[in-house]
Amino acid sequence: DTGVSQDPRHKITKRGQNVTFRCDPISEHNRLYWYRQTLGQGPEFLTYFQNEAQLEKSRLLSDRFSAERPKGSFSTLEIQRTEQGDSAMYLCASSLGGGEETQYFGPGTRLLVL
Amino acid sequence: GESVGLHLPTLSVQEGDNSIINCAYSNSASDYFIWYKQESGKGPQFIIDIRSNMDKRQGQRVTVLLNKTVKHLSLQIAATQPGDSAVYFCAENIRGYQKVTFGTGTKLQVIP
Numbered sequence: 434d435t436g437v438s439q440d441p442r443h444k445i446t447k448r449g450q451n452v453t454f455r456c457d458p459i460s461e462h463n464r465l466y467w468y469r470q471t472l473g474q475g476p477e478f479l480t481y482f483q484n485e486a487q488l489e490k491s492r493l494l495s496d497r498f499s500a501e502r503p504k505g506s507f508s509t510l511e512i513q514r515t516e517q518g519d520s521a522m523y524l525c526a527s528s529l530g531g532g533e534e535t536q537y538f539g540p541g542t543r544l545l546v547l
Numbered sequence: 548g549e550s551v552g553l554h555l556p557t558l559s560v561q562e563g564d565n566s567i568i569n570c571a572y573s574n575s576a577s578d579y580f581i582w583y584k585q586e587s588g589k590g591p592q593f594i595i596d597i598r599s600n601m602d603k604r605q606g607q608r609v610t611v612l613l614n615k616t617v618k619h620l621s622l623q624i625a626a627t628q629p630g631d632s633a634v635y636f637c638a639e640n641i642r643g644y645q646k647v648t649f650g651t652g653t654k655l656q657v658i659p
Contacts, residue, residue: 437590439590464645466645466647473555473652474651474652475636475638475649475650475651475652476591476636476649477649478646478647478648481645481646488645489644489645489646491646524590524591526590534579534640534642535581535593535596536581536593536647537593538583538590538591538592538593539590540588540589540590541589541590543588
């Protein structure tokens, strides 16, 4: 399977704990995106990387959230001191760039904060 | 956009009939539009896209129509099949910006 992959697929944590999610984009895609989706809603943009550079961040991305893409390949999204309101599906997408803007999504990581 | 919470608009269609899913987009500056299909527990799956210099684009069993005058987008699915049952999202983007803004989804239920 050469699509976008995400790990873990499901995560249950207690309020106040830190969690980290990983995304592996489609090979050779230089753009990577993180979105958050709550039940019944469409995905909401969080942040975007062009290679290893984080170029855009949404106001939804509070200071408890941090994303990295250190080598321009896989990315991690960390949430510190989780809150119940962080419960959502966290989606990663990638695009080729260079005029090819279609974003292809991974299966998501479903987070439940108790 | 308006939040519909847990109550997505639902379209019920008989198997074999054609489906039309509508979407009103919000930003007149948007110049790239995408339809995604999302099945339960999965990420959105790309279906078809269209740029603002076009008003119609066809794929396999799917057609997207764009009316920029009234900021309206539609997805037509021919000969709807049970496997088409999912939530469908329209999304918009402005060239040069990476953020894709998703609209309110529509749940398509195919009746066998």
